[in-house]
Amino acid sequence: MPLFRALDEQAGVKVQPRRRKGFGRRAQDDSSVFSLKYLCLSNVADNMKDVWVKDYADNYLDQYTFRYIMGPFNILPGDLIEELMLLLCSRKQLSRAALHLLLVPQLRGLTLEKCSALVTPGLCAHIAARCQGLFILDLSGAKQIPSKVLCETIHRLPALRSLSLAGVPCDGSVIQTIACCCRSLKHLDVSRCHLLFPAALLPLGGVYPASSSSSSSLSSVSSSALPSITPAPCPLPLSSLLALDIGFTEQGEDSTVAAAYLLLSLPYLERAALEGLSQACCLLEQEEFSRADGFAEREGVPRLEEVWRERIQWQGKTSEDVASGERGDEREEEEGMYLEEDENDTARDEKFSFQSQTEGKSEFLSHSGLVFQLKDVRGVTSDSLQSLGRLCPGIRSITMNIDGNEHSSGRGRRQCLLDLQTWSGQLQTLSFHCNGPLADFLLPLQVAGSRLISLSLDGVKTSPHSPLLEVIRACPRLRDLLISAEPPSLPQEQDENDQLDNVALPQLPHLCSLSLSFSYEHSQMKPVMSWMSLKKVLRCLLIGSPLLEKLSLVSLPCPLDCVLQDTLQSVNLNSPDVPLGRLERVDLKRTDVQMITVKSLIQLNKRLKHVDVSYCWQISQLQWSQIKRARKVEVVWV
Known part of the structure; x- marks a missing residue:
């Protein structure tokens, strides 16, 4: 039976360093052997429902509210x-x-x-306490x-470094x-928060209206939802801000201007998903500050040109500090402090790399x-890539x-080819959302694909002559390939030359x-089996990719079973690189x-955990029930 006591009476518990890697199966070849830690945790999980959870649910859950529970878990790291x-x-x-x-x-x-x-208001109260x-x-x-519960919870969690509220009823008071x-x-993720409008994000960068009553976006803030807090004029040290698909309606120019304010006022930002981000870069690069005057007057915030001047001054001062070496010792101390933290925690140090980023790119x-x-x-969007670059x-x-x-006129392809040259040789992840062929x-990938490790093409159109092999040649270092296509x-004629040539x-x-999904x-x-030559591409990918762990081939417009059989027949069990041998x-x-x-x-590997053969017409329910056991x-299987 668990024991209970007040929070201020708790014994000190030594906090262990955060793990850097996940737990579970061993990294050795025999992946069917589990680690001792996993087995112990699995045993605890098996007994939780019938022992600790049952006792707590029967005797305490809805009868008492505890600020702190002294039980079997408070001694664990x-x-x-x-x-x-x-x-x-x-x-x-x-x-x-259990929670x-x-x-x-x-x-x-x-x-x-x-x-x-x-997640309920009651659970949030427990988290905050x-x-x-x-x-x-x-x-x-x-x-x-x-939103009031969110405000009260966040107010009690001042140590937060990463907060994700995607799809939550979050509004300006929460921000x-x-x-x-x-x-x-x-890190902050407020994507899909439809009660949140772009202007409400400005406090993250320390941009506040001169009078809160003059701001339409913040007028709904309840004083009871903000217990004893004072606006902070300094920006947050955000290195990641995700805020796509916010607000109920299309924001238009407001989203562009708000993104411009955020880009200028958040100096350590490295990852951004903002409505109107590329258009904001175009506005700032062309210094069209007058476009933001109406927004600034309506929201009661400083004019965009003033924020731009402050950012230019800050950047100049930072460059002078780097050149004079005045902060060399401080940088070494910061690196030591954040050695065990997330990779994004190095955002402050990255400001010293401005010069290395821009070497040889002065024309851009x-x-x-x-x-x-x-x-x-x-x-x-592709129309503002040049300013973004x-x-x-x-x-x-x-x-x-x-x-x-x-894209249908060819403008998108040529513009994309021209603008991707800015990042040629350094892009690692590239994702296109387009319904073009x-x-x-192919040409943009030949320009920017030499160092890509992740490529995603969503909504593209295909034909029997689509140059998929050429796309693969343009990206030889890929670790993740996702194509969702029509x-x-x-249909392709059946006399297509489909002979394997492993050398070429x-x-x-x-x-x-x-992942190939149609x-x-x-x-x-x-x-409809309309792309028979796709079989050659599949053989190429399956035989030439021995490290594959996740494989998704959905609704292929060509036969797949023969390709998998050919791949399995080519397996050499004595070779360290066995095709399809690491699938999970x-x-x-x-x-x-x-x-x-x-x-x-x-039978080929012991790592396989999940196989989905739903709607595969060659598999019967009897066959599925036999292999399931x-x-x-x-x-x-369905």
């Missing part, structure tokens, strides 16, 4: 509690009572995204938390509370000398939306995740794969 929560969540065994028991003071990370239904040392809090998807109380915050820079530290941008020469990851009309992406509208075919030896009509049981998850929905092939995949692999 915080990182083990985090791993136990993840294990319970993966098994769908994390209950409200109450696991909310211990030494907890440093709490991620409830996958069990957001458990018991876990005031939290560094990481993820409440994404918790739709039943009002004000974050800006005033979470002065160490490095803006004439004012303004440079942002952005390395990862999302939701940008001038202000952000250090970008390594970009997610781009390309207008279909521009796959062939239009299948060819015209490109390979992706570092590829770990492969759209289909729900009325069709089988996809396989998704083969709506393909012609047969059960004998699935059995061969399962054969081995500890989750096989899904």
Whole structure:
């Protein structure tokens, strides 16, 4: 039976360093052997429901409110509690009572995204009372938390460094509370918060209206929701801000101007997903500050030109400090302090790399000398890439939306090719959202794909002559390849030369995740086999990618079973690089794969955990029921 005592009487608990890697299976080849830590945590998880959770739920859950629970979990290090929560969540065994028991003071990370239904105002009160040392809090998807409760919870968590509120009813009062109380915050995610408007984000950068009553975006803030807080004029040290799809309506010029304010007022920002971000770069690069005058007057904030001048002065002072070496010792101390923290915690030190980022790229820079530290941008459009390149020469990851009309005229392809040259040789992640033909992406990838480790093409159109092999050749270092496409509208003739030539075919030896998904009509049981030469590409990818861990081939417009059989027949068990030998998850929905092939995949390696063969017309329910009992692999079939 658990014992209980007040929070101020708790014994001191030594907080262990945060883990850097996950737990679970061993890294050795025999991945069926589990670590001792995993087995111990698994045993605790197995006994929680029938022992501790049952006792607490029967005797205390809805009868008492405890500020602190002294039980079997308060003596465990915080990182083990985090791993136990993840294990319970993966098994769908994390209950409200279990959460109450696991909310211990030494907890440093709490991620409830996958069990957001458990997040209630009552649970938030427990978090605020018991876990005031939290560094990481993820409440994404918790739709039943009002903004007042969020404000009260965040007000009690001043140590937060990462906060995720995606899809939560978050409004301007919550942003004000974050800006005033979470002065160490490095990462904030407020994506899909439809009660939040772009202007309400300005306090994050220390931009406040002269009079709160004159600000329409902040007029709804309740004083009771902000207990004893004072606006902080300094910006948060944010290195990551994700705020796409906010507000109920299209914001237009407001989102562009608000993004411009945020870019100028958040000097350590490295990752940004903002509405109107690329257009904001165009506004700043061309110094069209008059476009923001109406916004500034309506919101009661300083004019954009004033904020721009302050940023230019700050950047100049920073460059002088670097040149004179006045802060060399301070930088060494900061590196030591944040050695065990997240990679984003080095954002402050990155300001010393302005000169190295811009070497050899003077022809791309803006004439004012303004440079942002952005390395990862999302939701940008192709029409403003040139200005984005001038202000952000250090970008390594970009997610781009390309207008279909521009693409159909060829303008999008040429402009994209020209502007991607700014980051040639340094881009690592590239994602396109466009309904144009796959062939239009070949030239941009040949320009920027030499160092890509992740490529995503969403919504592209294909034909039997789409140059997929050439795309693979242009990106030899890929670790993740995701293509979501429309299948060819015209069938390919059957006399296509489909002979393997392993010498000429490109390979992706570092590829770990492969996803090829084709759209289909729900009325069709089988996809139309209209791209027969795709089989050669699949053989190339499967045989030439021995490190594959995740494989998703959905609704392919070509036969797949023969390709998998050919790949399995080419396996040399004495070789250290066995094709398909490291698979952990396989998704083969709506393909012609047969059960004998699935059995061969399962027998080939011991790492396989999940196989999805839903709507595979060659597999019967009897075959599925037999293999479901054969081995500890989750096989899904509908």
